[in-house]
Structures are given as C-alpha cells and as structure tokens.
Amino acid sequence: MNDQPSQKSVEPARVVLVTGASGAGRSTAINALEDLGFEAIDNLPLSLVERLLDGPARSAPLALGIDVRNRDFSTDAMVALLDNLAADPDTSAELLYLDCRTDVLIRRYSETRRRHPLAPSETPDIGIAREMELLVSVRARADRLIETSELTVHDLKAEIGEKFGTAASVKLSISVESFSYKRGLPRGADMVLDVRFLANPHWEETLRDLDGRSPAVQTFVASDPRFADFFARTIDLTQSLLPAFKDEGKTSLTLAFGCTGGQHRSVALAEKAAKALAAAGWQVSTRHRELERRGLLGGPAAEMGMQT
Structure with a gap:
C-alpha cells in the first residue's frame, strides 16, 4: 500500500503574449482577452515576464501586452523569451501578433494626431517603417496573426472571442497555411500535410519566379494526376x-x-x-509563411469571413 500522497497532474499555465504594430489594436486585444477571463497586464517589460511566471500559480490564464516602447525591448530578447517559454513544460505560451497595412496605420495616426513611438519628432510613416523592420522576426514567430486593416474595434473583439474564447457557442475559425520543410514545421499547426509528391513548378522556367497564388502555377499543380484525388480526400477529411x-x-x-x-x-x-x-461556410484565413519571410506579401492574406 502506497503511503505517498497522490499528486494531481497540473495543467501548464496558459500565457498569451500580445504584440504587433503600434496602432494595429494591441490595447483592444488585451481588453478583449480580459473580458474573456484572462488576467491582463499591458506594457510589461520583457525582463519581468519569466519572473512573473515563476511567481504564485494563477487560476486564470495570462494575457501580456509587449510594446516596442519598453526600455528593455529588443528583437533578440523577444525571440529568446519565446524560445524559453516553448521549452518550459509548465507553460503553454502563444504569441498573438496584431498586424495592419501601412496606409491604414498612417491614416489612424493622422486621425488621432498622435506621434509614433519610434519617430516622436518625425512623420508617422518613418516610425511605422522602423517598427515593421524591427518586428519582422517576431512576426514570423506568431502562433496567431490577426490583420486589423479592415476591422472595426467591435470586429477585432469578436475575432479575439472566436480565437480565444472557450464557450461552446464560440465559432470555429480555420487558418490554412503554407510552409517550407527546410525551415521546419509551423508552430501550433493541428493538421500537417506534405505535398512534395506533386510535380514541382520550380523546374518549369516560366513558373520558377512565380508563386502558388499565380493561376498558372495553380493550373500546373492541379494537372498532376495525383492532385485531384488527394485534394478531394483532404477536404472531405477536414470537413x-x-x-x-x-x-x-x-x-x-x-x-x-x-x-x-x-x-x-x-x-x-x-x-x-x-x-x-470558405465556400462550405467556414471562417477561413490564409497565411504563407515563407512568402512573408521573403517580403513577397504586404501583410497576411485577406480574411474570408464566411461562417455557418
């Protein structure tokens, strides 16, 4: 008979780090997560995040706003923090990145007459460009990415509710992503399919410099005799x-x-x-990781907001 006290398994502490372009809606996202039951702390210095998590256990998940204006912020420090959290078995961390087109950010700064934090004595477009460049590697590490250019405050709150809410009535949103096996599997993927068995457009000189958004490339890929059956089975399985x-x-x-x-x-x-x-009625977004890294996209692909 074992006299040792029984030990209950402890779920990893859930932490959502919220960052992104200034003016893209980080504060709105933090407030929305707080409404969903998260303990929210905004503008937390990076050096304090792990110390905070080492503190007393919390009953509620954490939402931490990370701002480039913090004095200890750097890209290297942010990436190192993400690596440390990913390696911690007691923590389940996600990075939420709020993105927005440059022209929309410029308009928002013009309407509010605020100075950009990275260009306090210059025009907002200069600060926006600096921040976009600073956050490239952070954006590439995002587990969830929300493009807010066409979203109102209410739309963004609804999007946060759909992605982070736990109620049974919350709608299921789907992200369909592309990636290169050379750079490893995408973080947070639920279903991963290898399509390297299909004919490769790279070996067609007229298609090499294009990408899979091109109708010519899509036609070439779909012409592979193995494509139709594979695609039909994939969609059937997913649905x-x-x-x-x-x-x-x-x-x-x-x-x-x-x-x-x-x-x-x-x-x-x-x-x-x-x-x-999307045609079947699901809310779907697309993301192409390697095209983003190579700067071939102005931002994340547009949302297809169809929902049952």
Missing part, C-alpha cells in the same frame, strides 16, 4: 473533423501544407483549400 473539433470546444484550427521551398505547391494547395472551406 468531417471540423464539427467534432467544434463540439470539443476548440475555437481555432490550423491546417498546414508543406513543400520543399514553401513557394509553389504548398501555397497553391493552401489557397485552393481555403477557398473550398
């Missing part, structure tokens, strides 16, 4: 699982397609799958 995920209380799901370079086949599949799922 058969989505209601079950939703019934389990899951609020978001990431479907990722990978190929060698993350430029042609995976992008084409992600685009086609996103359109098929």
Whole structure:
C-alpha cells in the first residue's frame, strides 16, 4: 500500500503574449482577452515576464501586452523569451501578433494626431517603417496573426472571442497555411500535410519566379494526376473533423501544407483549400509563411469571413 500522497497532474499555465504594430489594436486585444477571463497586464517589460511566471500559480490564464516602447525591448530578447517559454513544460505560451497595412496605420495616426513611438519628432510613416523592420522576426514567430486593416474595434473583439474564447457557442475559425520543410514545421499547426509528391513548378522556367497564388502555377499543380484525388480526400477529411473539433470546444484550427521551398505547391494547395472551406461556410484565413519571410506579401492574406 502506497503511503505517498497522490499528486494531481497540473495543467501548464496558459500565457498569451500580445504584440504587433503600434496602432494595429494591441490595447483592444488585451481588453478583449480580459473580458474573456484572462488576467491582463499591458506594457510589461520583457525582463519581468519569466519572473512573473515563476511567481504564485494563477487560476486564470495570462494575457501580456509587449510594446516596442519598453526600455528593455529588443528583437533578440523577444525571440529568446519565446524560445524559453516553448521549452518550459509548465507553460503553454502563444504569441498573438496584431498586424495592419501601412496606409491604414498612417491614416489612424493622422486621425488621432498622435506621434509614433519610434519617430516622436518625425512623420508617422518613418516610425511605422522602423517598427515593421524591427518586428519582422517576431512576426514570423506568431502562433496567431490577426490583420486589423479592415476591422472595426467591435470586429477585432469578436475575432479575439472566436480565437480565444472557450464557450461552446464560440465559432470555429480555420487558418490554412503554407510552409517550407527546410525551415521546419509551423508552430501550433493541428493538421500537417506534405505535398512534395506533386510535380514541382520550380523546374518549369516560366513558373520558377512565380508563386502558388499565380493561376498558372495553380493550373500546373492541379494537372498532376495525383492532385485531384488527394485534394478531394483532404477536404472531405477536414470537413468531417471540423464539427467534432467544434463540439470539443476548440475555437481555432490550423491546417498546414508543406513543400520543399514553401513557394509553389504548398501555397497553391493552401489557397485552393481555403477557398473550398470558405465556400462550405467556414471562417477561413490564409497565411504563407515563407512568402512573408521573403517580403513577397504586404501583410497576411485577406480574411474570408464566411461562417455557418
């Protein structure tokens, strides 16, 4: 007979780090997470995050706003923090990145007549450009990315509710992503499919410099005899699982397609799958990780806001 006291398994502490372009809606996101039951702390210095997590256990998940204006902020420090949190078995950390087009940010600063924090004595567009460059590697590490250019405050709050809420009534949102196996699997992906077996447009000189958003590339990929059956089965499988995920209380799901370079086949599949799922009534967003890293996208792909 074991006299040792029984030990209950402890769930990892949930932490959502919220950052992004100044003016993209970070404060709104923090407030929305607080409304969902998160303990919210904004403008927390990076050096204090791990000390905070080493403190007394909390019953509520944490939402921590990270601002480039903090005196100890640096890209290297942020990436190191993300690596440390990912390696901590007692912590379940996610990075939420709020993004926005440059022209929209400029308009917002013009309307509020505020100075950009990285260009207090210069025009906002200079500060916006500096911040975008500073945050490139942080943005690439985002587990969840919300593009706020076309969102109102109420839209953004609803988006946060859908992605982070736990109520059974919360709608399930789907992110379809493309990536390169050379750079590793995408963080937070729920379903990953390898499409390297399809014919590679890279070896067609007229297609090499294009990417999977191009109709010519999509036609080439779809002409592979193995494509039609694979794609049909993938969509059927995904759609058969989505209601079950939703019934389990899951609020978001990431479907990722990978190929060698993350430029042609995976992008084409992600685009086609996103359109098929949106046409079926699901709320879908697309993201192309390697195109973002190479600066081939002005921002995350547009949301397809269709919902059952």
